Amino acid sequence: MSGYFDHIDTIKFEGVDSDNPLAFKYYDAKKKVLGKTIEEHLRVAVCYWHNFCWDGHDIFGAGTFERPWLQGNNDQAAAEAKLDAAFSFFEKLGQPFFCFHDVDIMADASTPKEHVENLAAIVDKIEAKMDASTTKLLWGTANMFSHPRFMAGASTNPNPDVAAFAALQVKHAMEATHRLGGAGYVFWGGREGYDTILNTNVGHEMNQLGRFLNMAVEHKHKIGFKGDLWIEPKPHEPTKHQYDRDVGTVYGFLKEHGLENEIGVNIEPNHATLAGNAFEHEIEMANAFGIFGSIDFNRGDPQNGWDTDQFPNDLRENTMALYYILKGGGFKNGGANFDAKVRRQSSDAEDLFHAHIGGMDLLARALMNAAEMIENDKLQAFKDDRYAEWHKGMGKQMMDGNATLDDMANYCLEENTSPAPISGRQEYLENIVTYVVK
Numbered sequence: 288m289s290g291y292f293d294h295i296d297t298i299k300f301e302g303v304d305s306d307n308p309l310a311f312k313y314y315d316a317k318k319k320v321l322g323k324t325i326e327e328h329l330r331v332a333v334c335y336w337h338n339f340c341w342d343g344h345d346i347f348g349a350g351t352f353e354r355p356w357l358q359g360n361n362d363q364a365a366a367e368a369k370l371d372a373a374f375s376f377f378e379k380l381g382q383p384f385f386c387f388h389d390v391d392i393m394a395d396a397s398t399p400k401e402h403v404e405n406l407a408a409i410v411d412k413i414e415a416k417m418d419a420s421t422t423k424l425l426w427g428t429a430n431m432f433s434h435p436r437f438m439a440g441a442s443t444n445p446n447p448d449v450a451a452f453a454a455l456q457v458k459h460a461m462e463a464t465h466r467l468g469g470a471g472y473v474f475w476g477g478r479e480g481y482d483t484i485l486n487t488n489v490g491h492e493m494n495q496l497g498r499f500l501n502m503a504v505e506h507k508h509k510i511g512f513k514g515d516l517w518i519e520p521k522p523h524e525p526t527k528h529q530y531d532r533d534v535g536t537v538y539g540f541l542k543e544h545g546l547e548n549e550i551g552v553n554i555e556p557n558h559a560t561l562a563g564n565a566f567e568h569e570i571e572m573a574n575a576f577g578i579f580g581s582i583d584f585n586r587g588d589p590q591n592g593w594d595t596d597q598f599p600n601d602l603r604e605n606t607m608a609l610y611y612i613l614k615g616g617g618f619k620n621g622g623a624n625f626d627a628k629v630r631r632q633s634s635d636a637e638d639l640f641h642a643h644i645g646g647m648d649l650l651a652r653a654l655m656n657a658a659e660m661i662e663n664d665k666l667q668a669f670k671d672d673r674y675a676e677w678h679k680g681m682g683k684q685m686m687d688g689n690a691t692l693d694d695m696a697n698y699c700l701e702e703n704t705s706p707a708p709i710s711g712r713q714e715y716l717e718n719i720v721t722y723v724v725k
């Protein structure tokens with residue numbers, strides 16, 4: 288079954304003049320940018336679910352991909368065939384990181400006991416694969432949204448027995464992630480929200496989620512997992528309202544439950560846009576709150592209002608994203624996971640390569656653009672100047688907590704201040720970005 292990718296050679300860096308569509312034009316893994324290699328900066332990851340678990344079905348039609356390992360029942364042999372295919376893909380792409388949900392990697396299970404056994408059986412195999420390669424695990428997670436038992440949520444379910452099943456999955460998925468040396472563990476609250484307020488006790492559900500996440504944090508420390516925990520915000524889909532709506536909402540939630548120093552965020556641009564936020568807004572909010580973790584790179588379709596999970600191709604948007612990621616100190620444990628899928632008509636093995644090559648070349652270009660912006664940081668210089676008054680006089684007194692509202696009001700009266708408007712220079716600043724995007 289690993290023969291599925293045999294007709295494709297290892298993908299090499301050939302540079303911008305290459306005509307070979309199955310070669311990197313910009314992603315030169317060992318090239319140094321701002322003191323680190325492109326590979327070290329981006330920490331690119333391939334996701335298991337869209338690439339190896341999905342057969343191309345949509346809500347109107349059957350699978351179109353004919354991946355051999357997806358043809359029969361998802362038993363241990365099929366899970367191992369999928370694993371062979373995945374690692375042969377990783378090898379040809381240059382050994383990127385990978386990410387998985389528990390159910391992506393394992394044979395189907397029908398009881399809690401089987402779940403634990405089947406997961407353990409495949410983790411043994413993954414460990415052996417990883418020992419024989421340089422591919423590393425970026426993050427693991429538990430899928431607590433596909434099975435019908437989770438239709439009303441996992442930890443936010445009205446039935447605590449469902450939350451107990453979720454606890455079982457998180458415990459074992461986190462332990463598997465730890466064992467495989469994962470850099471992080473993600474909580475995407477797939478159905479941690481609701482479809483109608485008529486049957487939902489919102490306050491209670493959010494407290495359930497808060498307590499559940501505290502238990503997960505306690506477990507992380509108990510087992511000695513040193514990776515990061517990240518919540519992945521999304522406003523809706525599949526539920527109408529999800530509690531982890533966006534970065535700002537997640538931060539308020541973390542504060543409410545005393546988790547702001549324990550859990551960060553895994554930001555996904557297509558989720559940001561569904562919430563009515565720009566991608567870079569979410570990154571900057573996470574930087575401002577000190578909770579930036581990782582990115583699930585993808586894009587939505589500007590004309591479609593759903594989570595299309597397409598591979599990214601907007602150089603300007605991703606240049607800005609990389610600029611703000613670098614300004615925040617860059618990825619530490621996090622990285623650039625492609626939570627993206629090829630289109631349903633892109634049914635061949637090579638389409639998976641075109642998608643990842645394009646995404647990696649795009650991010651490498653965006654990184655180089657962002658580095659150029661940082662080396663001569665006109666945007667920062669403009670901002671420093673714009674906020675300079677806050678570092679002296681009454682502005683500083685206010686920020687240091689040394690001025691009352693009376694003090695400020697009296698200052699205004701006494702100094703007779705009537706500030707003239709100062710241009711925000713938006714177009715000038717946009718031009719700076721335009722000239723660097725290439």
Ligand code: XUL
Binds near residue numbers: 583
């Ligand atoms: C769903 C989504 C998930 C998470 C992991 O929109 O992004 O794949 O990344 O559960």
Ligand code: CO
Binds near residue numbers: 475519555583626
């Ligand atoms: Co995602």
